[in-house]
Amino acid sequence: MSQSVPSREVARRVFAAEYNDASYTFKESDDERAPLYLLLPTGERANRVFVVGTLTEKEDVGEDSEYWRGRIVDPTGTFFTYAGQYQPEAASALRELEPPAYVAVVGKPRTYETDDGSVNVSVRPESITTVGAATRDRWVAETAARTLDRIEAFDDEGNEYARMAREQYDLPVEEYRDAAVAALQSLDDADELEGEGEAPA
Amino acid sequence: MADLQTHAEEIHEQFSDHLDLTVEDVEERLASLVNEYSVPVDEARRSVVNSYLDEAGLERDEIGSGGAEQALVGDIDEDEQWVDLRVKVADLWDPNHDSIAQVGLLGDESGTIKFVSFSTSELEELEEGTSYALSNVVTDEYQGNYSVKLNRTTTITELDEEIEVGDDSDEVEGALVDIQSGSGLIKRCPEDDCTRVLQNGRCSEHGQVDGEFDLRIKAVLDDGDAVQEVIFNEEATAELTGIGLDEAKEMAQDALDTTVVGEEMADRIVGRYYRVRGPTLGRYVLADEFEELSGTDDTVDAESLLIRARSL
Numbered sequence: 001m002s003q004s005v006p007s008r009e010v011a012r013r014v015f016a017a018e019y020n021d022a023s024y025t026f027k028e029s030d031d032e033r034a035p036l037y038l039l040l041p042t043g044e045r046a047n048r049v050f051v052v053g054t055l056t057e058k059e060d061v062g063e064d065s066e067y068w069r070g071r072i073v074d075p076t077g078t079f080f081t082y083a084g085q086y087q088p089e090a091a092s093a094l095r096e097l098e099p100p101a102y103v104a105v106v107g108k109p110r111t112y113e114t115d116d117g118s119v120n121v122s123v124r125p126e127s128i129t130t131v132g133a134a135t136r137d138r139w140v141a142e143t144a145a146r147t148l149d150r151i152e153a154f155d156d157e158g159n160e161y162a163r164m165a166r167e168q169y170d171l172p173v174e175e176y177r178d179a180a181v182a183a184l185q186s187l188d189d190a191d192e193l194e195g196e197g198e199a200p201a
Numbered sequence: 202m203a204d205l206q207t208h209a210e211e212i213h214e215q216f217s218d219h220l221d222l223t224v225e226d227v228e229e230r231l232a233s234l235v236n237e238y239s240v241p242v243d244e245a246r247r248s249v250v251n252s253y254l255d256e257a258g259l260e261r262d263e264i265g266s267g268g269a270e271q272a273l274v275g276d277i278d279e280d281e282q283w284v285d286l287r288v289k290v291a292d293l294w295d296p297n298h299d300s301i302a303q304v305g306l307l308g309d310e311s312g313t314i315k316f317v318s319f320s321t322s323e324l325e326e327l328e329e330g331t332s333y334a335l336s337n338v339v340t341d342e343y344q345g346n347y348s349v350k351l352n353r354t355t356t357i358t359e360l361d362e363e364i365e366v367g368d369d370s371d372e373v374e375g376a377l378v379d380i381q382s383g384s385g386l387i388k389r390c391p392e393d394d395c396t397r398v399l400q401n402g403r404c405s406e407h408g409q410v411d412g413e414f415d416l417r418i419k420a421v422l423d424d425g426d427a428v429q430e431v432i433f434n435e436e437a438t439a440e441l442t443g444i445g446l447d448e449a450k451e452m453a454q455d456a457l458d459t460t461v462v463g464e465e466m467a468d469r470i471v472g473r474y475y476r477v478r479g480p481t482l483g484r485y486v487l488a489d490e491f492e493e494l495s496g497t498d499d500t501v502d503a504e505s506l507l508i509r510a511r512s513l
Contacts (some may be wrong), residue, residue, distance in 0.1 A: 011378050013425040050376050050423065052472065089464075103473025106378045126379070129472040134495030138474055139376075141501035146425045148510055181510045187503045 011050035011106055013143040014040055016077030017179040019049070023119035024168040038109035038121065041171045042150035043162030049123060051079050052131060052139035058094050068094035070128070072103060075140060075183035081105055082121040090125035095124055097130065104131045104139075118175045140187055144180040151177050205231050208246050211337070212253070214283055219257040275311025275367070277349070280342040286349070288366040289332040303327060307335075307349070308366030317341075318351035325357055332364040333357055371486050373431065374476035374494060375424035384419050385463025386449045390413025416446050418466060419485070422475060431477050432485045441491065442466040444476050 024039040037045035044151075053072040061069045067084040068091050083090035096102065104192075107123040114120060151173050154162045216222055227249065231505035234245035272284040275432040290488050291313050293305035302320045304326075306313045316338070318324050327333060336356045351357075383398055388403035390397045391413050399412045418433040418441065439445040444452070444466060453459040479489035499505050 008421060008428050010426060010428055011376070048376055048378075050472075060450045104376070106472070119501070127467070127471050129468055131472050132495065135473050137496050138494060138501060141497045141503050141506060142425065144503075144506050144510070145501055148506065148513065151513060177510055177513050181507065184503045184507045184510065187497065189506070 005015045009035055009047040011048040012040065012044060012046040013139070013146040014042075014046065014049060015143055015147060015179050016051075016053075016072075016074045016079050018042060018076075018147065018176045019079060019109075019172060020077055020121055022046075022109070022121055023111060023170070024157070024164075025109070026164075036108075038111065039161065040150070040177050041165050041166055042147060042173050043154050043159055043165040044150050045161055046109055048106065048108055048126075048141055050139075051107070051123060052102065052136045053079065054136075055097055055099045055101050055103045057099055058097060066091055066095070070094050070097075070103075072123075074094075074107060075186040076179040079105070080109065080120070081125050081128070082110075082122055083125050083128070087125055090128045090155060091130040093125075093161055097128070102131050102133060102136045104129050104135065140183050144184050147176055147180045156196075204242060204353060205235065207352060208242065210339075211283055211354070212246065212250060214281070214411060215250070216253050216257060219259060220253060222253075222486075262424050273311035274307060274309050274314035274349075275348045277314060277340050280347075282340045282438060284338055284340060284349070285334070285336040286338060287334050287360065287364055288334070289366055290327045290329050293327070293329045294318075303351075305329070309364050310367040312367050315346075315348035316351060316485050317348060318355075322353045322355070324351055324355060327357070330350075332360040332362065333358055346432075370479050370489060371481050372476065372478045373422055373424075373429045373486055374474065374500070375422035375429065376472065376474050377420050377470050378423040378472075379421040380463065380467050380471065381419040381421070384417060385466055386446075386453050386459045387415050387417055414446060414450055416444075416449055416462075418442070418470075420470070422477065429483045432482075433488045433489055437488045437491065439465070442469050444469075466504075 006162050018041055021041050022038050024071045025036055026039065027036055040046055048098040051072060053075070056073050057071045059069050061067050062084060065085050067082065070081045072081060079185040083094055085091070086118050105123055106127045107125040110122050110124045111169050112120045112122065134181050153159055156162065165174040205228055209224050212227045213222055230249050231245050233241040234248060235242055240248070270284055272286060274286065274288065277284065279309060286307065286309065288307040288309045291306040291308040296302065296304050300320055301317055302324065303318045303326060307316045307318060335351065337354045338351050341348045341350050357505055380459070383441045388399040389412055390399060390407055390410050392404070392407045392410065395404065395406055397406060399410065402409060402412065404410050416435040416438040418438045420431050420433065422429045422431055433441055435446060445460065447460045452462050452465065474494040475491055477486055477488045477491040477492055479487040
């Protein structure tokens with residue numbers, strides 16, 4: 001890889017339950033433009049995420065200009081996403097969308113410290129698009145797979161992000177395995193009720 | 202003299218695993234026989250090979266016959282090997298230098314490989330679509346990519362049978378997380394052999410030109426571990442997005458803006474999962490075939506994931 005062309009950051013797959021437990025952000029170089037990473041509790045750095053879930057609510061919370069907040073629900077919890085004038089495509093997508101709707105969001109983790117000192121995590125969207133139920137099902141299964149990958153590697157020697165997660169969070173990773181199990185079971189249950197998920201057009 | 206050196210290289214290759222030789226050593230012995238003792242080249246070669254066989258304590262059949270081994274192009278993974286190939290000429294390109302007689306792609310069941318033949322080798326010309334047995338070609342490596350060089354000692358025999366050219370394409374899958382600038386309805390330079398994409402009506406080579414419309418999508422597939430850039434050409438873009446060239450031109454005319462096409466296309470494909478197959482060209486996989494992935498399947502199977510999770 002050439003140094004002059006920075007490689008694109010991969011979009012991590014993470015359930016809302018784990019994402020919202022994250023709070024620690026860091027850079028890996030002193031360069032002003034160095035990517036900012038959110039440390040996931042299962043031991044991975046995330047500069048970008050890919051989320052598919054149900055947009056359940058949207059609201060323009062801006063004062064002077066439009067600033068849209070969306071709630072996107074997965075089987076384990078809720079992602080919050082905010083889009084304003086600097087994310088014009090995503091803001092216009094949120095303006096147009098009628099909840100409830102399945103949406104796919106590609107975006108960057110953002111953290112915000114509240115007055116009481118706790119840290120809220122949200123997604124600053126690069127894109128928001130509507131997708132079908134079958135895409136959402138695939139995301140749930142894929143995100144479970146990636147979560148299990150991280151949990152399996154958590155005790156590996158030389159897993160520096162796992163070591164960092166132990167230092168920063170000290171959260172039991174079993175919780176995230178349980179969340180993955182619950183998410184996978186929700187797919188199974190839905191299958192039994194409805195048969196195969198419908199394919200998007 | 203070029204002949205002697207080529208023979209010397211082949212002999213050196215035959216014995217390089219057995220004896221500590223240099224190509225110069227071999228060439229000197231050959232030259233001595235040929236030039237000082239007027240021995241024909243073939244006989245000189247036999248004699249030199251025999252003496253090295255003695256030195257190495259080997260039988261003739263323990264050494265490759267002509268130094269070259271029958272190979273498949275997909276198995277070539279070492280520089281400066283002498284090989285025999287049975288191939289079809291899959292493609293011929295324009296040589297960009299006088300020293301090159303022919304350049305193109307040779308294919309067999311294992312895939313394709315670039316070949317070069319040099320003007321100085323004075324070989325017969327290969328014809329596109331024709332199958333040949335090529336003996337004594339040399340492998341070459343440049344930045345991890347392998348090619349073969351035809352040379353003066355290469356023999357070319359046209360085959361009656363047709364060699365099947367195999368598929369050496371890559372397969373990638375993931376969520377389509379972004380489409381890059383230069384996607385959607387684009388204009389290309391109309392000059393002969395120039396297909397550059399115009400920027401604001403200008404070609405970087407030919408300046409202001411009247412461009413020709415084309416469809417293209419440059420997309421990023423992301424599987425959560427790695428990203429892969431993918432290009433869809435006009436046909437693939439129309440199939441992927443459901444928007445063909447004529448419709449795209451109408452959309453652009455109505456909006457007085459070509460960017461609406463790319464935006465509409467992005468709306469239809471970003472955030473969905475795809476599997477794409479095709480050859481790799483630089484950073485990109487060219488989408489010859491693709492399919493949308495939805496629901497769960499063998500790659501992400503909820504049942505086996507549950508078993509895996511519960512065993513943790």
